Amino acid sequence: MKVYADNAATTKMSPTAISAMVAVMENDFGNPSSLYSIGQSAKEVLEQARSDIAAVINADPQEILFTSGGSEADNQALRSAAEIGRKKGKKHIISTPFEHHAILHTLNKLEQEGYEVTLLPVHEEGIVRIEELEAAIREDTCLVTIMFANNEIGTVQPIAEIGEVCHKHGVLFHTDAVQAAGHLPIDVKAMHIDMLSSSAHKYHGPKGVGFLYARKGIALTNLIEGGAQEKGKRAGTENVPGIAAMAAALKEAAGHMTENARHQSALRDRLIKGLSEIPHSALNGDAVHRLPGNVNFCFEGIEGESLLLLLDDRGISASSGSACTSGSLDPSHVLLSIGRVHDVAHGSLRLTLGEDITEEEVDYLIRNVQEVVDYLRSFSPFWRDLEDGKRPHIL
Numbered sequence: 001m002k003v004y005a006d007n008a009a010t011t012k013m014s015p016t017a018i019s020a021m022v023a024v025m026e027n028d029f030g031n032p033s034s035l036y037s038i039g040q041s042a043k044e045v046l047e048q049a050r051s052d053i054a055a056v057i058n059a060d061p062q063e064i065l066f067t068s069g070g071s072e073a074d075n076q077a078l079r080s081a082a083e084i085g086r087k088k089g090k091k092h093i094i095s096t097p098f099e100h101h102a103i104l105h106t107l108n109k110l111e112q113e114g115y116e117v118t119l120l121p122v123h124e125e126g127i128v129r130i131e132e133l134e135a136a137i138r139e140d141t142c143l144v145t146i147m148f149a150n151n152e153i154g155t156v157q158p159i160a161e162i163g164e165v166c167h168k169h170g171v172l173f174h175t176d177a178v179q180a181a182g183h184l185p186i187d188v189k190a191m192h193i194d195m196l197s198s199s200a201h202k203y204h205g206p207k208g209v210g211f212l213y214a215r216k217g218i219a220l221t222n223l224i225e226g227g228a229q230e231k232g233k234r235a236g237t238e239n240v241p242g243i244a245a246m247a248a249a250l251k252e253a254a255g256h257m258t259e260n261a262r263h264q265s266a267l268r269d270r271l272i273k274g275l276s277e278i279p280h281s282a283l284n285g286d287a288v289h290r291l292p293g294n295v296n297f298c299f300e301g302i303e304g305e306s307l308l309l310l311l312d313d314r315g316i317s318a319s320s321g322s323a324c325t326s327g328s329l330d331p332s333h334v335l336l337s338i339g340r341v342h343d344v345a346h347g348s349l350r351l352t353l354g355e356d357i358t359e360e361e362v363d364y365l366i367r368n369v370q371e372v373v374d375y376l377r378s379f380s381p382f383w384r385d386l387e388d389g390k391r392p393h394i395l
């Protein structure tokens with residue numbers, strides 16, 4: 001059996017998105033900036049995509065800016081808010097320690113440029129507390145950027161409440177909704193969202209294309225200078241086939257959102273129950289306020305990379321929190337932010353289910369993870385120390 005359980009990393013393109021993309025490549029190859037009809041027809045594809053996407057998140061079409069993906073949208077949102085703040089003498093930004101690196105690394109750069117950044121605690125459950133956000137807002141706060149749903153542990157933030165507090169204090173609110181778009185309902189007006197990032201390949205669209213929603217009246221700062229595309233805010237000939245496919249994928253995902261979420265979350269909970277039976281294991285992040293397809297566990301006495309390789313041998317594509325780079329094992333910043341200690345954070349496993357996941361596949365995942373964890377523990381000196389009482393169990 002083969003089970004692709006890494007949908008938070010990327011998703012398989014849907015047939016609808018593929019045919020939308022191919023149709024544009026075959027029929028609408030023109031440059032949308034050209035005045036003749038072939039160009040204008042490509043322009044129509046672009047504007048139809050803009051209004052289809054806007055409709056899904058209750059925005060106006062002019063508020064949607066096409067980008068090369070989630071990372072670019074995050075960078076542009078933060079740079080724009082920082083520039084707006086600077087002009088008013090406001091150089092304080094509030095965020096969380098478990099954002100995607102597209103946010104965290106941009107915040108690091110802004111700190112080097114003289115901005116001050118406050119990272120709110122996300123606690124054991126992986127959720128920010130509204131009263132702590134409100135207490136952190138200052139006179140000179142120009143931006144709050146908090147992700148809609150976390151890409152590793154899947155926890156979903158109280159976005160509407162966060163937006164309400166920001167607007168009560170006159171602060172801009174950006175959310176990285178890359179994991180949420182196409183999976184959870186989004187209403188930028190009701191949720192008081194000023195800017196929002198999204199990426200097509202996280203909801204069965206193509207890679208290398210995304211969008212930034214920016215509320216009317218927000219002056220965007222360019223990351224890319226050149227032609228006058230996207231109202232002069234993002235130069236470069238538009239990725240028309242990719243944009244058309246993104247709109248098709250988002251429309252499709254939004255159309256089946258309720259039934260998909262019901263199906264996925266039932267199987268997610270079956271998987272959580274099955275993996276909880278492994279001794280000295282723990283679910284990471286809140287069990288209820290989480291993405292319908294996200295399961296993330298820590299297993300004591302295990303090394304995440306070995307687990308992944310052995311699962312791959314059994315046809316399972318999964319992900320671990322720790323990234324092994326040039327011999328140094330850095331545990332995930334997300335797991336550390338919810339208070340997991342280094343040793344435990346190393347033994348993490350993320351399984352992110354697709355909409356078409358079946359009960360048989362979930363049972364296959366449970367059985368194989370249980371077997372591989374047992375096997376790895378059977379020759380782990382670290383595990384023997386735990387079992388011999390030389391080290392205390394943490395989980």
Ligand SMILES: *Cc1c(COP(=O)(O)O)cnc(C)c1O
Pocket residue numbers: 008068069070071072074100102147149150151176177178179199200202208209210
């Ligand atoms: C995948 C992801 C991104 C980056 O999106 P790209 O389109 O791959 O650049 C940003 N934020 C989150 C939360 C993500 O999951």
